[in-house]
Amino acid sequence: MNQEALTSISLSNPHPENISLIQKFALAAIAMGLLLLFLSSFGIPISGNGLFLLLILLMIGGGALVYSFSYYLKKPAGIYNNDIWFSAWTSKGVIAWMIGIVMTGFYVILYFFPWLLDGLKKTFHPLSHILTGKDADHWFVYGSFYTFAIVIMGMRALVRYRHSRHQLIRTSSVIFFQLMFAYLLPHLLVLFQKPEFYFSYFWPLKYEYLFPSSLEKIITTGKGLGWFMIFWSLMMLLIATPVLTYFFGKRWYCSWVCGCGGLANTAGDPYRHLSDGKVNVANYWKNGTIVNLTDGSRDAIATAIYVK
Amino acid sequence: MNHLVIIGNGISGITCARCVRKKSNRSITIISSESEFFFSRTALMYVYMGHMTFEHIKPYEDWFWTKNKIDLIHDHVEEVDFQNKQVRFKKSSLSYDQLVIATGSVSNKFGWPGQDLNGVQGLYGLQDLELMHRNTLNAKKAVIVGGGLIGIEMAEMLRSRTIEVTLLVRDSNFWGSVLPEEEGQIINRHILEHKISLKLSTELNEIKGNDAGNVKGVITQSGEYIEADFVGLTVGVSPNIDFLKKTELATDRGVLVNNHFETNLPDVYAIGDCAQFKIPLPDRKPVEQIWYTGKIHGATLAKTLCGERSEYHPGQWFNSAKFLDIEYQNYGIVPATLNTETHQWFYWQCKDAPKLIRIVFNKKDKVVQGFNCLGIRLRHEVCAQWLNEKRTIDYVMEYLPEANFDPEFYKQYEPEIVKKYNQQFGQQLKIRSKKGLFPSILKK
Numbered sequence: 001m002n003q004e005a006l007t008s009i010s011l012s013n014p015h016p017e018n019i020s021l022i023q024k025f026a027l028a029a030i031a032m033g034l035l036l037l038f039l040s041s042f043g044i045p046i047s048g049n050g051l052f053l054l055l056i057l058l059m060i061g062g063g064a065l066v067y068s069f070s071y072y073l074k075k076p077a078g079i080y081n082n083d084i085w086f087s088a089w090t091s092k093g094v095i096a097w098m099i100g101i102v103m104t105g106f107y108v109i110l111y112f113f114p115w116l117l118d119g120l121k122k123t124f125h126p127l128s129h130i131l132t133g134k135d136a137d138h139w140f141v142y143g144s145f146y147t148f149a150i151v152i153m154g155m156r157a158l159v160r161y162r163h164s165r166h167q168l169i170r171t172s173s174v175i176f177f178q179l180m181f182a183y184l185l186p187h188l189l190v191l192f193q194k195p196e197f198y199f200s201y202f203w204p205l206k207y208e209y210l211f212p213s214s215l216e217k218i219i220t221t222g223k224g225l226g227w228f229m230i231f232w233s234l235m236m237l238l239i240a241t242p243v244l245t246y247f248f249g250k251r252w253y254c255s256w257v258c259g260c261g262g263l264a265n266t267a268g269d270p271y272r273h274l275s276d277g278k279v280n281v282a283n284y285w286k287n288g289t290i291v292n293l294t295d296g297s298r299d300a301i302a303t304a305i306y307v308k
Numbered sequence: 309m310n311h312l313v314i315i316g317n318g319i320s321g322i323t324c325a326r327c328v329r330k331k332s333n334r335s336i337t338i339i340s341s342e343s344e345f346f347f348s349r350t351a352l353m354y355v356y357m358g359h360m361t362f363e364h365i366k367p368y369e370d371w372f373w374t375k376n377k378i379d380l381i382h383d384h385v386e387e388v389d390f391q392n393k394q395v396r397f398k399k400s401s402l403s404y405d406q407l408v409i410a411t412g413s414v415s416n417k418f419g420w421p422g423q424d425l426n427g428v429q430g431l432y433g434l435q436d437l438e439l440m441h442r443n444t445l446n447a448k449k450a451v452i453v454g455g456g457l458i459g460i461e462m463a464e465m466l467r468s469r470t471i472e473v474t475l476l477v478r479d480s481n482f483w484g485s486v487l488p489e490e491e492g493q494i495i496n497r498h499i500l501e502h503k504i505s506l507k508l509s510t511e512l513n514e515i516k517g518n519d520a521g522n523v524k525g526v527i528t529q530s531g532e533y534i535e536a537d538f539v540g541l542t543v544g545v546s547p548n549i550d551f552l553k554k555t556e557l558a559t560d561r562g563v564l565v566n567n568h569f570e571t572n573l574p575d576v577y578a579i580g581d582c583a584q585f586k587i588p589l590p591d592r593k594p595v596e597q598i599w600y601t602g603k604i605h606g607a608t609l610a611k612t613l614c615g616e617r618s619e620y621h622p623g624q625w626f627n628s629a630k631f632l633d634i635e636y637q638n639y640g641i642v643p644a645t646l647n648t649e650t651h652q653w654f655y656w657q658c659k660d661a662p663k664l665i666r667i668v669f670n671k672k673d674k675v676v677q678g679f680n681c682l683g684i685r686l687r688h689e690v691c692a693q694w695l696n697e698k699r700t701i702d703y704v705m706e707y708l709p710e711a712n713f714d715p716e717f718y719k720q721y722e723p724e725i726v727k728k729y730n731q732q733f734g735q736q737l738k739i740r741s742k743k744g745l746f747p748s749i750l751k752k
Contacts, residue, residue: 015470076501078632082357082358085359
């Protein structure tokens with residue numbers, strides 16, 4: 001058989017599952033939620049209203065949950081990867097390409113042109129006031145999106161992998177650490193005028209935590225709590241990380257605690273099959289060289305140091 | 309003794325070539341008409357279901373063969389001239405010094421009326437997969453004949469494209485020739501749960517077609533008509549050796565070999581699905597159609613081809629499969645029906661999940677002979693070690709957690725299992741070991 005005939009197999013599934021009426025409503029809610037979010041970025045009058053933000057989050061999050069729950073719950077518990085290489089969403093198709101551009105563009109704006117997000121910041125002011133007592137900056141907006149993605153897509157993962165107790169516990173763990181230690185707690189610390197500190201990030205992931213200037217700042221603003229934060233950093237760096245990594249490998253952090261691993265395992269779950277298995281790519285990962293070349297994700301460097 | 313030619317690029321032929329290459333620099337040519345490059349046959353279904361692309365099921369990237377100086381010929385062998393040591397293609401021929409026949413299998417067809425209609429097919433190779441894709445483009449209803457491993461795979465494949473499936477099974481339970489009743493019943497229920505219509509104790513009589521020569525339905529032996537625009541025939545496979553039948557090479561169902569994979573002709577060997585042992589090893593079949601045995605065949609023969617004549621020692625029998633969502637493992641010998649004069653078995657079944665463990669042992673000395681498990685994973689090396697050491701059922705019960713290979717945090721059923729064993733056999737055994745990394749480190 002020639003290669004052409006074979007590629008025809010991967011073109012499409014001629015009988016995809018029908019989208020149910022409930023799923024159509026759920027998708028409509030997501031679409032309208034995204035539309036409202038888009039509108040709010042232009043700073044429309046209603047966008048400083050807490051209820052407006054709540055409505056947007058409910059529409060997007062609720063829609064995503066209803067859609068995925070109704071997809072997975074009508075099947076017996078088990079692994080379903082049907083059509084992932086047929087779908088334009090998940091097989092580097094037209095839609096995936098556009099999502100890639102939008103996501104990358106968002107990061108470029110976030111890092112280099114944050115003033116473009118002024119409208120979105122305003123939308124998130126009500127939430128920021130509750131958590132930190134301050135106006136939202138673009139990092140608050142980003143952290144909120146990030147945590148929202150992990151929580152919603154984490155719940156999807158809980159249903160998708162419900163056959164596996166391991167996955168249920170592990171997914172709950174990444175949701176918990178992101179929501180509590182990488183989102184709520186640091187913001188609440190700011191509310192109570194303590195240093196914004198992430199207990200789930202350690203040196204060298206947060207390498208600046210052990211800079212003399214940050215130590216000084218932590219101690220002066222944190223007082224007793226500040227000393228505890230430094231003690232915590234050192235304990236995690238010198239004792240917990242080496243010991244846990246020795247026994248469990250880097251997964252204890254990447255798959256259980258880390259926000260980056262958390263995002264990969266939840267929001268990134270529909271795309272996990274795209275990681276390249278070619279020998280030269282695998283060798284880069286194995287040797288730790290590419291780890292330093294990736295998007296500056298410092299957790300990767302951190303684990304690379306311990307794993308090597 | 310320079311040129312080694314291997315007909316067939318399946319797991320047996322490829323393993324043989326790789327192992328020879330590790331030991332020697334002789335020239336190696338692999339011939340296949342099925343595919344240019346080696347692929348994983350067991351993963352074909354996932355290409356159809358969109359879990360993977362064909363690229364993904366090639367275990368080696370395309371540059372691998374040039375790098376290792378293994379020549380590949382993508383052509384069909386029409387005949388072999390054993391006198392002049394040549395294989396003949398349609399337009400050319402190739403000389404060999406040593407020849408390995410590793411041509412695999414073809415799907416069985418038992419001469420049913422209508423078996424050659426459009427839309428009727430088996431599933432073994434790449435061409436079958438491509439055909440199945442085309443045959444099912446517009447299919448709405450399918451009938452699969454044969455309740456075995458390929459039958460249930462085909463059902464899962466078709467369900468992924470929302471095609472209605474009816475599975476005809478000759479035995480009174482799924483895979484009744486291999487699985488004991490309780491295992492079969494668990495799978496029966498699971499098949500129904502996946503909205504596959506299951507007809508047990510049902511055999512095919514005839515396949516009906518329309519005037520255009522396309523399949524339109526099947527008639528069972530009880531006379532029932534079932535509409536279908538696709539019919540899968542998955543009633544086992546046979547050695548693919550038709551092109552060798554009228555030569556001086558000794559064949560029966562497969563190419564006849566001894567335990568060194570030597571045929572009746574010098575410098576000609578056969579391995580994998582297409583080989584048939586003249587004297588099978590104890591408790592093993594003359595034709596072994598399993599991925600891992602093909603691998604061992606290839607590796608064993610490679611030693612012989614490199615000057616170290618070696619006998620086939622496959623170790624303890626094992627097998628594994630996945631029936632839709634239920635994993636199945638088998639170590640040692642577990643028959644579908646027990647010889648109650650010599651053997652006994654103990655089985656435990658989970659009340660609220662499709663999980664089962666069955667252990668077969670000798671009546672006399674209680675030595676364990678085999679394990680079956682569904683929905684629970686056992687550790688291969690531990691089970692094989694227990695079988696090799698001829699451990700008794702009592703020992704196995706006491707140390708059962710050592711064999712537990714389920715993922716972390718999975719519920720452990722050993723206390724329940726041992727409790728049932730104690731009740732059934734009037735024993736007071738206690739569990740003496742723990743599952744996991746730390747206990748096994750401490751033990752060492």
